[in-house]
Amino acid sequence: MGTNGPVLALSGGVGGAKLALGLYRILPPDTLTIVANTGDDFEHLGLSISPDLDTLLYTLSGQSNVELGWGRQGETWTFMAALEKLGGESWFRLGDGDLATHVERTRRLAAGEPLSAIIDDFRRRFDIAARLLPMSDDKVRTRLDTDSGWLDFQDYFVRLRCEPVVRRLAFAGSDAARLHPDFIATLADPALRAVVVCPSNPFISIDPILAVPGVRDALRHSRASVVAVSPIIGGKAVKGPTAKMMEELGLPVDAASVARYYRDFLDVYVADEVDRDAVSGLDLPVVLASTLMVTLGDREALARTALAAADRVRQ
Amino acid sequence: MGTNGPVLALSGGVGGAKLALGLYRILPPDTLTIVANTGDDFEHLGLSISPDLDTLLYTLSGQSNVELGWGRQGETWTFMAALEKLGGESWFRLGDGDLATHVERTRRLAAGEPLSAIIDDFRRRFDIAARLLPMSDDKVRTRLDTDSGWLDFQDYFVRLRCEPVVRRLAFAGSDAARLHPDFIATLADPALRAVVVCPSNPFISIDPILAVPGVRDALRHSRASVVAVSPIIGGKAVKGPTAKMMEELGLPVDAASVARYYRDFLDVYVADEVDRDAVSGLDLPVVLASTLMVTLGDREALARTALAAADRVRQ
Numbered sequence: 001m002g003t004n005g006p007v008l009a010l011s012g013g014v015g016g017a018k019l020a021l022g023l024y025r026i027l028p029p030d031t032l033t034i035v036a037n038t039g040d041d042f043e044h045l046g047l048s049i050s051p052d053l054d055t056l057l058y059t060l061s062g063q064s065n066v067e068l069g070w071g072r073q074g075e076t077w078t079f080m081a082a083l084e085k086l087g088g089e090s091w092f093r094l095g096d097g098d099l100a101t102h103v104e105r106t107r108r109l110a111a112g113e114p115l116s117a118i119i120d121d122f123r124r125r126f127d128i129a130a131r132l133l134p135m136s137d138d139k140v141r142t143r144l145d146t147d148s149g150w151l152d153f154q155d156y157f158v159r160l161r162c163e164p165v166v167r168r169l170a171f172a173g174s175d176a177a178r179l180h181p182d183f184i185a186t187l188a189d190p191a192l193r194a195v196v197v198c199p200s201n202p203f204i205s206i207d208p209i210l211a212v213p214g215v216r217d218a219l220r221h222s223r224a225s226v227v228a229v230s231p232i233i234g235g236k237a238v239k240g241p242t243a244k245m246m247e248e249l250g251l252p253v254d255a256a257s258v259a260r261y262y263r264d265f266l267d268v269y270v271a272d273e274v275d276r277d278a279v280s281g282l283d284l285p286v287v288l289a290s291t292l293m294v295t296l297g298d299r300e301a302l303a304r305t306a307l308a309a310a311d312r313v314r315q
Numbered sequence: 316m317g318t319n320g321p322v323l324a325l326s327g328g329v330g331g332a333k334l335a336l337g338l339y340r341i342l343p344p345d346t347l348t349i350v351a352n353t354g355d356d357f358e359h360l361g362l363s364i365s366p367d368l369d370t371l372l373y374t375l376s377g378q379s380n381v382e383l384g385w386g387r388q389g390e391t392w393t394f395m396a397a398l399e400k401l402g403g404e405s406w407f408r409l410g411d412g413d414l415a416t417h418v419e420r421t422r423r424l425a426a427g428e429p430l431s432a433i434i435d436d437f438r439r440r441f442d443i444a445a446r447l448l449p450m451s452d453d454k455v456r457t458r459l460d461t462d463s464g465w466l467d468f469q470d471y472f473v474r475l476r477c478e479p480v481v482r483r484l485a486f487a488g489s490d491a492a493r494l495h496p497d498f499i500a501t502l503a504d505p506a507l508r509a510v511v512v513c514p515s516n517p518f519i520s521i522d523p524i525l526a527v528p529g530v531r532d533a534l535r536h537s538r539a540s541v542v543a544v545s546p547i548i549g550g551k552a553v554k555g556p557t558a559k560m561m562e563e564l565g566l567p568v569d570a571a572s573v574a575r576y577y578r579d580f581l582d583v584y585v586a587d588e589v590d591r592d593a594v595s596g597l598d599l600p601v602v603l604a605s606t607l608m609v610t611l612g613d614r615e616a617l618a619r620t621a622l623a624a625a626d627r628v629r630q
Contacts, residue, residue, distance in 0.1 A: 046361075046422040078391040083419060088415065096394045100403065103360050103394075104402075
């Protein structure tokens, strides 16, 4: 096993996609498989929407909207304005170009194609050489038990802007969901170099993947080393409700908490240099680095750091 | 029955909508009911599309795209470009704003609302004071027997650009379709002033309406006078395949043919001044006028002419 073996990345949306892009740029592209969370997929306006998969599609193909921080570059909003005029639901913003992804996915799902086959076709059409996989072709839906009752993910995340206090999460359908065969094969590949847990929200982006039967065990027993990059820098999340949720779930809001959360399968952890003290008590190898990814160079550098950390602990 | 009674217009798409707009502008708006052809409705990309109803919505609300001759003003095309990139079907052009109408209609149909209730809500949101009705809430689909075999309407009309030679037409579902109750009530209203058959294609725009059981009899027995405006000027159709189809169906391509085609229920016919000779042999009252509608004034003038013609024969 050299440093040319396959690499598996687990990713949620925007934050995870940044590191996934870094990995994609520094690795021979056909050695990278990215498994995306589909727990925040949902049906809206009759359309099947897969936010994390689409963020990865747009990010890896260089089409992500850098100004907005989500969606597609060069996006227009004529649909949304017209929908509002018709009294349609407008709390979830769908750009005109983004809508094509949803309409075409919905049409192909209705025709009986599995999500993974559709995404595999989409990523080829977007000239993405890496594999991009949903964790499962079966439906898994993240739900949150909050002080406003049980909420569907996008109700919590977008409509209510993460304001409700979260008590616990559930991943409806996960018990019966089957891992995608290529995900199983990649996890079982004796040549697998590393599994990279991207700096996504552990509770809503990574946990849904871990909830599919077989993933956690495979990670525990993998001969490849499992490296996670901290989504927490200096006690804060770069984006999204990670820190708020940690507090609500009774976890210390620091970089070490995330490593402990993954401890049963984690081999090495990459935390930010500012969190040297916070992670000093961890009982696993830790690599300190600058983990805030602003430039493309930052993404590539952090990807190199994560892979080097994985390579080191495997030897 | 004065000249303030209700008026019923039967219309297809672009050509019919021009006269419908003229009627809308000269009548007290709440006296006008427009019944639209739904025979060219279809399902595309998983969306329920009603081209003639939508053309009427956009035309009556002043949102029609005057440059294109179809669709919405201020339209953008980001969806279509993105869909092509994903390998989706692109032969039917869907603008970004237009798409909102289809997505919202499809969602509400799936939720169990009848098409008529959805369109009634849409026209109110577009500030259209006239009633706008599909001929039926039941599905009727125009199909064409051609030298390329049986074709669905939009396959013939858009994808194949009306190129196949038409032998006959069928309106699948029409036998079992039920007229909308408000259409029945308007037809039966003793105060009904006139029924205006707009200058739409008789075979693909008006015939599907006439094919729904009850319409033709109601028109024959209506106390209101039925006036049709010729869609043929000087042996040519202003737009679309009307003249080509007349020829293929073995009818003389002139204004008189259309009057004869409607003869069993028609009380008076409005033809263009250039067709004086062509219509001279007709055995019903004919009013000659300038029927080419270029300006808004043309639409209003022709609407006044049609109503005056109807009023005259009723006395």
